[in-house]
Amino acid sequence: MAEFSRKERDRQLRRSDIFAAAEHIFALKGYHKATIRDIAKEAQYATGTVYLHFKDKDELYLSLFTEKLKTMLSIVEEKMSLAKDAKGKLETFVRESLVFFEDNLDFFRIFVSEADEMMIAEKGLRNTPAGQKFERYMADIVKQAQREGVIRSDFEPTQVLDILIAIMKSYVLKWFREDGKGRKGLAGMSDMIIKCLLNGISGR
Amino acid sequence: MAEFSRKERDRQLRRSDIFAAAEHIFALKGYHKATIRDIAKEAQYATGTVYLHFKDKDELYLSLFTEKLKTMLSIVEEKMSLAKDAKGKLETFVRESLVFFEDNLDFFRIFVSEADEMMIAEKGLRNTPAGQKFERYMADIVKQAQREGVIRSDFEPTQVLDILIAIMKSYVLKWFREDGKGRKGLAGMSDMIIKCLLNGISGR
DNA sequence: ATATTTTATGAACAGGCGTTCATTAATTAT
DNA sequence: ATAATTAATGAACGCCTGTTCATAAAATAT
Numbered sequence: 001m002a003e004f005s006r007k008e009r010d011r012q013l014r015r016s017d018i019f020a021a022a023e024h025i026f027a028l029k030g031y032h033k034a035t036i037r038d039i040a041k042e043a044q045y046a047t048g049t050v051y052l053h054f055k056d057k058d059e060l061y062l063s064l065f066t067e068k069l070k071t072m073l074s075i076v077e078e079k080m081s082l083a084k085d086a087k088g089k090l091e092t093f094v095r096e097s098l099v100f101f102e103d104n105l106d107f108f109r110i111f112v113s114e115a116d117e118m119m120i121a122e123k124g125l126r127n128t129p130a131g132q133k134f135e136r137y138m139a140d141i142v143k144q145a146q147r148e149g150v151i152r153s154d155f156e157p158t159q160v161l162d163i164l165i166a167i168m169k170s171y172v173l174k175w176f177r178e179d180g181k182g183r184k185g186l187a188g189m190s191d192m193i194i195k196c197l198l199n200g201i202s203g204r
Numbered sequence: 205m206a207e208f209s210r211k212e213r214d215r216q217l218r219r220s221d222i223f224a225a226a227e228h229i230f231a232l233k234g235y236h237k238a239t240i241r242d243i244a245k246e247a248q249y250a251t252g253t254v255y256l257h258f259k260d261k262d263e264l265y266l267s268l269f270t271e272k273l274k275t276m277l278s279i280v281e282e283k284m285s286l287a288k289d290a291k292g293k294l295e296t297f298v299r300e301s302l303v304f305f306e307d308n309l310d311f312f313r314i315f316v317s318e319a320d321e322m323m324i325a326e327k328g329l330r331n332t333p334a335g336q337k338f339e340r341y342m343a344d345i346v347k348q349a350q351r352e353g354v355i356r357s358d359f360e361p362t363q364v365l366d367i368l369i370a371i372m373k374s375y376v377l378k379w380f381r382e383d384g385k386g387r388k389g390l391a392g393m394s395d396m397i398i399k400c401l402l403n404g405i406s407g408r
Numbered sequence: 409a410t411a412t413t414t415t416a417t418g419a420a421c422a423g424g425c426g427t428t429c430a431t432t433a434a435t436t437a438t
Numbered sequence: 439a440t441a442a443t444t445a446a447t448g449a450a451c452g453c454c455t456g457t458t459c460a461t462a463a464a465a466t467a468t
Contacts, residue, residue, distance in 0.1 A: 056426075151406065159374070159378055173324070240455075
Protein backbone atom coordinates (compact mmCIF):
# COMPACT_ATOMS: atom_id res chain seq x y z
CA MET A 1 0.00 0.00 0.00
CA ALA A 2 2.88 2.32 0.78
CA GLU A 3 4.26 1.29 -2.61
CA PHE A 4 1.12 2.26 -4.39
CA SER A 5 0.87 5.47 -2.47
CA ARG A 6 4.30 6.68 -3.42
CA LYS A 7 3.80 5.86 -7.08
CA GLU A 8 0.55 7.69 -6.97
CA ARG A 9 2.14 10.66 -5.26
CA ASP A 10 4.82 10.78 -7.97
CA ARG A 11 2.15 10.67 -10.61
CA GLN A 12 0.36 13.58 -9.03
CA LEU A 13 3.63 15.44 -8.87
CA ARG A 14 4.19 15.05 -12.61
CA ARG A 15 0.62 16.05 -13.21
CA SER A 16 0.91 19.23 -11.21
CA ASP A 17 4.29 20.04 -12.76
CA ILE A 18 2.63 19.91 -16.13
CA PHE A 19 -0.36 21.85 -14.88
CA ALA A 20 1.86 24.61 -13.57
CA ALA A 21 3.72 24.88 -16.83
CA ALA A 22 0.53 24.72 -18.87
CA GLU A 23 -1.08 27.43 -16.81
CA HIS A 24 1.82 29.72 -17.45
CA ILE A 25 2.11 29.03 -21.15
CA PHE A 26 -1.62 29.11 -21.86
CA ALA A 27 -1.92 32.41 -20.03
CA LEU A 28 1.02 33.82 -21.92
CA LYS A 29 0.18 32.68 -25.44
CA GLY A 30 -3.45 31.69 -25.46
CA TYR A 31 -4.76 28.25 -26.27
CA HIS A 32 -3.86 28.05 -29.93
CA LYS A 33 -0.41 29.55 -29.91
CA ALA A 34 0.65 27.52 -26.90
CA THR A 35 2.26 24.27 -28.04
CA ILE A 36 2.70 21.02 -26.21
CA ARG A 37 6.42 21.39 -26.84
CA ASP A 38 6.37 24.76 -25.06
CA ILE A 39 4.60 23.29 -22.10
CA ALA A 40 6.78 20.20 -21.88
CA LYS A 41 9.90 22.32 -22.06
CA GLU A 42 8.68 24.67 -19.33
CA ALA A 43 7.91 21.67 -17.14
CA GLN A 44 11.31 20.14 -18.00
CA TYR A 45 9.88 17.01 -19.56
CA ALA A 46 10.03 15.60 -23.05
CA THR A 47 7.12 16.23 -25.36
CA GLY A 48 5.82 12.68 -25.18
CA THR A 49 5.68 12.69 -21.41
CA VAL A 50 2.78 15.07 -21.45
CA TYR A 51 0.79 12.42 -23.27
CA LEU A 52 1.47 9.95 -20.50
CA HIS A 53 -0.71 12.12 -18.28
CA PHE A 54 -3.21 13.72 -20.62
CA LYS A 55 -5.06 12.30 -23.59
CA ASP A 56 -4.56 15.38 -25.72
CA LYS A 57 -4.16 19.14 -25.67
CA ASP A 58 -7.86 19.70 -25.20
CA GLU A 59 -8.06 17.50 -22.13
CA LEU A 60 -5.02 19.20 -20.64
CA TYR A 61 -6.55 22.61 -21.12
CA LEU A 62 -9.98 21.71 -19.91
CA SER A 63 -8.88 19.78 -16.84
CA LEU A 64 -6.41 22.50 -15.95
CA PHE A 65 -9.17 25.02 -16.08
CA THR A 66 -11.80 23.03 -14.25
CA GLU A 67 -9.48 21.81 -11.51
CA LYS A 68 -8.21 25.28 -10.85
CA LEU A 69 -11.73 26.60 -10.82
CA LYS A 70 -12.71 23.88 -8.38
CA THR A 71 -9.83 24.87 -6.12
CA MET A 72 -10.89 28.48 -6.26
CA LEU A 73 -14.51 27.71 -5.54
CA SER A 74 -13.75 25.43 -2.64
CA ILE A 75 -11.72 28.18 -1.02
CA VAL A 76 -14.33 30.81 -1.73
CA GLU A 77 -17.22 28.62 -0.63
CA GLU A 78 -15.55 27.83 2.65
CA LYS A 79 -15.17 31.52 3.43
CA MET A 80 -18.71 32.17 2.28
CA SER A 81 -20.07 29.65 4.73
CA LEU A 82 -18.86 31.89 7.55
CA ALA A 83 -21.00 34.82 6.47
CA LYS A 84 -24.27 35.16 8.29
CA ASP A 85 -26.63 36.31 5.54
CA ALA A 86 -26.86 36.23 1.78
CA LYS A 87 -25.53 39.73 1.38
CA GLY A 88 -22.51 38.80 3.45
CA LYS A 89 -22.03 35.70 1.31
CA LEU A 90 -22.08 37.74 -1.88
CA GLU A 91 -19.60 40.20 -0.44
CA THR A 92 -17.39 37.32 0.57
CA PHE A 93 -17.71 35.80 -2.87
CA VAL A 94 -16.52 38.96 -4.53
CA ARG A 95 -13.74 39.70 -2.07
CA GLU A 96 -12.32 36.19 -1.96
CA SER A 97 -12.56 35.71 -5.70
CA LEU A 98 -10.54 38.88 -6.14
CA VAL A 99 -7.97 37.64 -3.66
CA PHE A 100 -7.68 34.41 -5.57
CA PHE A 101 -7.35 36.14 -8.91
CA GLU A 102 -4.71 38.41 -7.48
CA ASP A 103 -2.70 35.40 -6.37
CA ASN A 104 -3.31 33.54 -9.60
CA LEU A 105 -2.96 36.03 -12.39
CA ASP A 106 -2.22 33.39 -14.99
CA PHE A 107 -5.42 31.65 -14.11
CA PHE A 108 -7.34 34.88 -14.35
CA ARG A 109 -5.90 35.45 -17.80
CA ILE A 110 -7.26 32.08 -18.89
CA PHE A 111 -10.54 32.74 -17.11
CA VAL A 112 -11.05 35.90 -19.12
CA SER A 113 -10.47 34.05 -22.37
CA GLU A 114 -12.91 31.36 -21.41
CA ALA A 115 -15.63 33.17 -19.56
CA ASP A 116 -17.59 34.45 -22.53
CA GLU A 117 -16.95 31.56 -24.84
CA MET A 118 -18.39 29.29 -22.21
CA MET A 119 -21.68 31.13 -22.48
CA ILE A 120 -22.10 30.26 -26.12
CA ALA A 121 -20.01 27.22 -26.98
CA GLU A 122 -21.58 23.78 -26.70
CA LYS A 123 -18.67 22.31 -24.82
CA GLY A 124 -18.09 25.39 -22.70
CA LEU A 125 -17.86 25.44 -18.95
CA ARG A 126 -21.55 26.07 -18.51
CA ASN A 127 -22.25 22.55 -19.68
CA THR A 128 -19.74 20.80 -17.46
CA PRO A 129 -20.73 19.32 -14.08
CA ALA A 130 -18.39 21.70 -12.26
CA GLY A 131 -19.86 24.70 -14.02
CA GLN A 132 -23.41 23.68 -13.31
CA LYS A 133 -22.71 22.92 -9.70
CA PHE A 134 -21.22 26.36 -9.28
CA GLU A 135 -24.13 28.00 -11.04
CA ARG A 136 -26.67 26.24 -8.86
CA TYR A 137 -24.78 27.07 -5.70
CA MET A 138 -24.54 30.76 -6.52
CA ALA A 139 -28.07 30.94 -7.83
CA ASP A 140 -29.27 29.65 -4.46
CA ILE A 141 -27.44 32.43 -2.70
CA VAL A 142 -28.97 35.01 -4.99
CA LYS A 143 -32.40 33.56 -4.31
CA GLN A 144 -31.72 33.78 -0.60
CA ALA A 145 -30.71 37.41 -1.06
CA GLN A 146 -33.96 37.99 -2.88
CA ARG A 147 -35.92 36.47 -0.01
CA GLU A 148 -34.00 38.67 2.39
CA GLY A 149 -34.99 41.68 0.31
CA VAL A 150 -31.46 42.60 -0.62
CA ILE A 151 -32.01 41.99 -4.32
CA ARG A 152 -35.12 42.78 -6.33
CA SER A 153 -37.04 39.62 -7.01
CA ASP A 154 -37.84 40.32 -10.64
CA PHE A 155 -34.30 39.41 -11.67
CA GLU A 156 -33.38 35.90 -12.71
CA PRO A 157 -30.72 34.60 -10.32
CA THR A 158 -28.44 33.42 -13.13
CA GLN A 159 -28.78 36.80 -14.77
CA VAL A 160 -27.78 38.51 -11.53
CA LEU A 161 -24.79 36.23 -11.36
CA ASP A 162 -23.77 37.03 -14.92
CA ILE A 163 -24.01 40.74 -14.22
CA LEU A 164 -22.02 40.47 -11.02
CA ILE A 165 -19.28 38.52 -12.74
CA ALA A 166 -19.30 40.96 -15.66
CA ILE A 167 -18.81 43.89 -13.30
CA MET A 168 -16.08 42.06 -11.44
CA LYS A 169 -14.33 41.27 -14.67
CA SER A 170 -14.44 44.87 -15.78
CA TYR A 171 -12.83 45.92 -12.51
CA VAL A 172 -10.13 43.29 -12.67
CA LEU A 173 -9.37 44.13 -16.30
CA LYS A 174 -9.04 47.77 -15.40
CA TRP A 175 -6.69 46.78 -12.59
CA PHE A 176 -4.80 44.62 -15.05
CA ARG A 177 -4.24 47.51 -17.40
CA GLU A 178 -2.71 49.82 -14.82
CA ASP A 179 0.12 47.36 -14.36
CA GLY A 180 3.14 47.69 -12.17
CA LYS A 181 3.85 50.17 -9.46
CA GLY A 182 0.75 52.07 -8.46
CA ARG A 183 -1.40 48.97 -8.34
CA LYS A 184 -3.29 48.68 -5.08
CA GLY A 185 -4.82 45.48 -3.81
CA LEU A 186 -7.64 44.13 -5.89
CA ALA A 187 -9.60 42.90 -2.91
CA GLY A 188 -10.11 46.48 -1.80
CA MET A 189 -12.43 46.96 -4.72
CA SER A 190 -14.94 44.42 -3.52
CA ASP A 191 -17.08 46.94 -1.62
CA MET A 192 -17.27 49.20 -4.62
CA ILE A 193 -18.30 46.32 -6.84
CA ILE A 194 -21.10 45.23 -4.55
CA LYS A 195 -22.33 48.79 -4.20
CA CYS A 196 -22.19 49.21 -7.95
CA LEU A 197 -24.26 46.08 -8.40
CA LEU A 198 -26.82 46.91 -5.73
CA ASN A 199 -27.17 50.66 -6.03
CA GLY A 200 -25.87 51.43 -9.48
CA ILE A 201 -23.88 54.47 -10.38
CA SER A 202 -26.64 57.04 -10.35
CA GLY A 203 -25.65 60.55 -9.37
CA ARG A 204 -28.72 61.40 -7.31
CA MET B 205 -13.35 58.15 -65.14
CA ALA B 206 -16.40 55.99 -65.68
CA GLU B 207 -13.95 53.19 -66.46
CA PHE B 208 -12.12 53.62 -63.24
CA SER B 209 -15.34 53.91 -61.31
CA ARG B 210 -16.74 50.62 -62.55
CA LYS B 211 -13.52 48.80 -61.87
CA GLU B 212 -13.46 50.25 -58.45
CA ARG B 213 -17.09 49.31 -57.87
CA ASP B 214 -16.29 45.71 -58.90
CA ARG B 215 -13.37 45.67 -56.54
CA GLN B 216 -15.56 46.79 -53.67
CA LEU B 217 -18.06 44.12 -54.64
CA ARG B 218 -15.44 41.40 -54.34
CA ARG B 219 -14.29 42.88 -51.12
CA SER B 220 -17.72 42.85 -49.58
CA ASP B 221 -18.41 39.35 -50.91
CA ILE B 222 -15.37 38.20 -49.05
CA PHE B 223 -16.29 40.21 -45.98
CA ALA B 224 -19.73 38.65 -45.89
CA ALA B 225 -18.33 35.15 -46.16
CA ALA B 226 -15.62 35.86 -43.61
CA GLU B 227 -18.12 37.27 -41.14
CA HIS B 228 -20.16 34.12 -41.35
CA ILE B 229 -17.26 31.70 -41.12
CA PHE B 230 -15.43 33.57 -38.37
CA ALA B 231 -18.62 33.74 -36.33
CA LEU B 232 -19.26 30.06 -36.87
CA LYS B 233 -15.80 28.66 -36.22
CA GLY B 234 -13.83 31.35 -34.46
CA TYR B 235 -10.67 32.94 -35.75
CA HIS B 236 -8.32 29.98 -35.57
CA LYS B 237 -10.55 27.23 -36.88
CA ALA B 238 -11.78 29.34 -39.76
CA THR B 239 -9.60 28.78 -42.83
CA ILE B 240 -9.06 30.95 -45.86
CA ARG B 241 -10.25 28.03 -47.94
CA ASP B 242 -13.52 27.98 -46.00
CA ILE B 243 -14.02 31.65 -46.56
CA ALA B 244 -13.09 31.58 -50.24
CA LYS B 245 -15.45 28.67 -50.82
CA GLU B 246 -18.32 30.40 -49.05
CA ALA B 247 -17.71 33.49 -51.14
CA GLN B 248 -17.44 31.31 -54.28
CA TYR B 249 -13.92 32.35 -55.11
CA ALA B 250 -10.68 30.45 -55.33
CA THR B 251 -8.35 30.50 -52.38
CA GLY B 252 -5.84 32.79 -54.00
CA THR B 253 -8.42 35.43 -54.84
CA VAL B 254 -8.76 36.32 -51.21
CA TYR B 255 -5.12 37.37 -51.25
CA LEU B 256 -5.80 39.75 -54.13
CA HIS B 257 -7.85 41.78 -51.70
CA PHE B 258 -6.26 41.21 -48.30
CA LYS B 259 -2.64 40.93 -47.29
CA ASP B 260 -3.22 38.03 -44.96
CA LYS B 261 -5.69 36.37 -42.65
CA ASP B 262 -4.99 38.82 -39.86
CA GLU B 263 -5.70 41.83 -42.00
CA LEU B 264 -8.92 40.28 -43.27
CA TYR B 265 -10.10 39.64 -39.74
CA LEU B 266 -9.10 42.98 -38.34
CA SER B 267 -10.44 45.06 -41.18
CA LEU B 268 -13.68 43.09 -41.20
CA PHE B 269 -14.08 43.79 -37.52
CA THR B 270 -13.11 47.43 -37.57
CA GLU B 271 -15.15 48.30 -40.66
CA LYS B 272 -18.22 46.64 -39.25
CA LEU B 273 -17.70 48.38 -35.96
CA LYS B 274 -17.33 51.67 -37.75
CA THR B 275 -20.61 51.05 -39.56
CA MET B 276 -22.32 50.26 -36.31
CA LEU B 277 -20.95 53.29 -34.55
CA SER B 278 -21.82 55.68 -37.35
CA ILE B 279 -25.41 54.46 -37.20
CA VAL B 280 -25.54 54.63 -33.43
CA GLU B 281 -23.83 57.99 -33.22
CA GLU B 282 -26.23 59.50 -35.71
CA LYS B 283 -29.19 58.42 -33.60
CA MET B 284 -27.44 59.59 -30.46
CA SER B 285 -27.03 63.06 -31.86
CA LEU B 286 -30.83 63.40 -31.82
CA ALA B 287 -31.07 62.88 -28.07
CA LYS B 288 -31.28 66.04 -26.03
CA ASP B 289 -29.20 65.17 -22.97
CA ALA B 290 -26.48 62.75 -21.96
CA LYS B 291 -28.88 60.34 -20.37
CA GLY B 292 -30.88 60.24 -23.57
CA LYS B 293 -27.69 59.65 -25.52
CA LEU B 294 -26.74 56.72 -23.31
CA GLU B 295 -30.20 55.24 -23.66
CA THR B 296 -29.95 55.64 -27.41
CA PHE B 297 -26.53 54.05 -27.42
CA VAL B 298 -27.81 50.99 -25.64
CA ARG B 299 -31.02 50.66 -27.64
CA GLU B 300 -29.46 51.18 -31.04
CA SER B 301 -26.50 48.94 -30.29
CA LEU B 302 -28.93 46.18 -29.40
CA VAL B 303 -30.85 46.74 -32.60
CA PHE B 304 -27.66 46.48 -34.58
CA PHE B 305 -26.56 43.33 -32.78
CA GLU B 306 -29.94 41.78 -33.36
CA ASP B 307 -29.61 42.43 -37.08
CA ASN B 308 -25.98 41.29 -37.16
CA LEU B 309 -25.74 38.23 -35.00
CA ASP B 310 -22.59 36.99 -36.68
CA PHE B 311 -20.90 40.26 -35.93
CA PHE B 312 -22.03 40.09 -32.33
CA ARG B 313 -20.53 36.62 -32.08
CA ILE B 314 -17.20 38.01 -33.23
CA PHE B 315 -17.58 41.02 -30.97
CA VAL B 316 -17.96 38.77 -27.95
CA SER B 317 -14.80 36.88 -28.82
CA GLU B 318 -12.87 40.08 -29.26
CA ALA B 319 -14.23 42.34 -26.58
CA ASP B 320 -12.25 41.03 -23.63
CA GLU B 321 -9.11 40.14 -25.49
CA MET B 322 -8.94 43.70 -26.70
CA MET B 323 -8.65 44.85 -23.12
CA ILE B 324 -5.45 42.92 -22.57
CA ALA B 325 -3.80 42.21 -25.91
CA GLU B 326 -1.25 44.66 -27.26
CA LYS B 327 -2.76 44.70 -30.71
CA GLY B 328 -6.34 44.61 -29.51
CA LEU B 329 -9.04 47.03 -30.52
CA ARG B 330 -8.30 49.39 -27.67
CA ASN B 331 -5.06 50.32 -29.37
CA THR B 332 -6.49 50.91 -32.83
CA PRO B 333 -7.52 54.41 -34.00
CA ALA B 334 -11.14 53.30 -34.40
CA GLY B 335 -11.23 51.89 -30.89
CA GLN B 336 -9.71 54.97 -29.35
CA LYS B 337 -11.99 57.29 -31.24
CA PHE B 338 -14.98 55.38 -29.97
CA GLU B 339 -13.66 55.36 -26.42
CA ARG B 340 -13.08 59.12 -26.43
CA TYR B 341 -16.50 59.79 -27.91
CA MET B 342 -18.29 57.68 -25.33
CA ALA B 343 -16.16 58.91 -22.46
CA ASP B 344 -17.21 62.46 -23.34
CA ILE B 345 -20.84 61.49 -23.11
CA VAL B 346 -20.28 59.90 -19.73
CA LYS B 347 -18.53 63.05 -18.53
CA GLN B 348 -21.46 65.09 -19.74
CA ALA B 349 -23.79 62.77 -17.83
CA GLN B 350 -21.64 63.33 -14.77
CA ARG B 351 -21.91 67.10 -15.17
CA GLU B 352 -25.65 66.72 -15.54
CA GLY B 353 -25.72 64.80 -12.28
CA VAL B 354 -27.01 61.60 -13.84
CA ILE B 355 -23.89 59.63 -12.99
CA ARG B 356 -21.81 59.86 -9.85
CA SER B 357 -18.66 61.79 -10.52
CA ASP B 358 -16.29 59.53 -8.63
CA PHE B 359 -16.38 56.95 -11.42
CA GLU B 360 -13.86 57.00 -14.22
CA PRO B 361 -15.70 57.47 -17.52
CA THR B 362 -13.92 54.58 -19.20
CA GLN B 363 -14.77 52.39 -16.25
CA VAL B 364 -18.43 53.35 -16.55
CA LEU B 365 -18.28 52.47 -20.20
CA ASP B 366 -16.73 49.09 -19.47
CA ILE B 367 -19.42 48.31 -16.93
CA LEU B 368 -22.19 49.38 -19.26
CA ILE B 369 -20.85 47.22 -22.06
CA ALA B 370 -20.36 44.32 -19.66
CA ILE B 371 -23.98 44.52 -18.55
CA MET B 372 -25.17 44.79 -22.13
CA LYS B 373 -23.14 41.78 -23.08
CA SER B 374 -24.55 39.74 -20.27
CA TYR B 375 -28.07 40.57 -21.44
CA VAL B 376 -27.35 39.78 -25.05
CA LEU B 377 -25.67 36.52 -24.12
CA LYS B 378 -28.67 35.54 -22.05
CA TRP B 379 -30.89 36.36 -25.02
CA PHE B 380 -28.57 34.33 -27.21
CA ARG B 381 -28.97 31.29 -25.03
CA GLU B 382 -32.75 31.23 -25.12
CA ASP B 383 -32.61 30.72 -28.85
CA GLY B 384 -35.47 30.20 -31.23
CA LYS B 385 -39.14 30.71 -30.66
CA GLY B 386 -39.84 32.62 -27.47
CA ARG B 387 -37.17 35.19 -28.16
CA LYS B 388 -38.48 38.71 -27.86
CA GLY B 389 -36.81 41.75 -29.31
CA LEU B 390 -33.46 42.58 -27.82
CA ALA B 391 -33.99 46.30 -28.04
CA GLY B 392 -36.79 46.03 -25.49
CA MET B 393 -34.18 45.29 -22.88
CA SER B 394 -32.48 48.64 -23.18
CA ASP B 395 -34.53 50.33 -20.46
CA MET B 396 -33.80 47.54 -18.04
CA ILE B 397 -30.10 47.74 -18.79
CA ILE B 398 -29.92 51.48 -18.19
CA LYS B 399 -31.89 51.13 -14.97
CA CYS B 400 -29.64 48.32 -13.86
CA LEU B 401 -26.59 50.46 -14.49
CA LEU B 402 -27.97 53.58 -12.83
CA ASN B 403 -29.96 52.19 -9.93
CA GLY B 404 -28.56 48.72 -9.47
CA ILE B 405 -30.59 45.72 -8.50
CA SER B 406 -31.15 46.50 -4.86
CA GLY B 407 -34.39 45.25 -3.33
CA ARG B 408 -35.12 48.21 -1.13
C1' DA C 409 -9.22 40.04 -84.92
C1' DT C 410 -5.13 40.23 -82.31
C1' DA C 411 -2.11 41.59 -78.76
C1' DT C 412 -1.67 43.16 -74.13
C1' DT C 413 -2.82 43.72 -69.67
C1' DT C 414 -5.43 42.48 -65.69
C1' DT C 415 -7.65 39.21 -62.82
C1' DA C 416 -8.77 34.52 -61.18
C1' DT C 417 -7.42 29.93 -60.27
C1' DG C 418 -6.04 26.01 -57.39
C1' DA C 419 -2.10 22.96 -57.20
C1' DA C 420 2.13 23.12 -54.94
C1' DC C 421 5.10 24.72 -51.18
C1' DA C 422 6.75 25.41 -46.59
C1' DG C 423 6.41 25.40 -41.92
C1' DG C 424 4.24 24.23 -37.74
C1' DC C 425 2.01 21.37 -34.57
C1' DG C 426 -0.46 17.48 -32.34
C1' DT C 427 0.47 12.95 -31.73
C1' DT C 428 2.83 8.42 -31.92
C1' DC C 429 6.22 4.96 -31.15
C1' DA C 430 10.60 2.55 -31.36
C1' DT C 431 14.34 3.10 -28.32
C1' DT C 432 16.52 4.13 -23.93
C1' DA C 433 16.58 4.69 -19.03
C1' DA C 434 14.81 3.74 -14.56
C1' DT C 435 12.39 1.06 -11.38
C1' DT C 436 10.72 -3.06 -9.40
C1' DA C 437 10.51 -8.00 -8.86
C1' DT C 438 12.97 -12.40 -8.70
C1' DA D 439 22.84 -9.55 -10.01
C1' DT D 440 19.57 -10.27 -13.46
C1' DA D 441 15.24 -10.25 -15.61
C1' DA D 442 10.88 -8.01 -16.29
C1' DT D 443 8.18 -4.19 -16.12
C1' DT D 444 7.23 0.57 -16.22
C1' DA D 445 8.20 5.27 -17.48
C1' DA D 446 10.61 8.84 -20.28
C1' DT D 447 12.44 10.40 -24.47
C1' DG D 448 12.47 13.05 -28.76
C1' DA D 449 12.84 12.03 -33.62
C1' DA D 450 9.64 10.97 -37.06
C1' DC D 451 4.89 10.98 -39.06
C1' DG D 452 0.97 12.91 -41.01
C1' DC D 453 -2.09 16.37 -41.41
C1' DC D 454 -3.44 20.99 -41.83
C1' DT D 455 -3.32 25.62 -43.21
C1' DG D 456 -1.42 30.21 -44.62
C1' DT D 457 0.60 31.73 -48.61
C1' DT D 458 2.57 31.82 -53.29
C1' DC D 459 2.93 31.46 -58.18
C1' DA D 460 2.86 29.43 -62.78
C1' DT D 461 -1.03 28.92 -65.69
C1' DA D 462 -5.48 30.04 -67.63
C1' DA D 463 -9.29 33.02 -68.36
C1' DA D 464 -11.24 37.51 -69.00
C1' DA D 465 -11.12 42.15 -70.01
C1' DT D 466 -9.21 45.87 -72.41
C1' DA D 467 -6.62 48.19 -75.88
C1' DT D 468 -4.89 48.34 -80.53
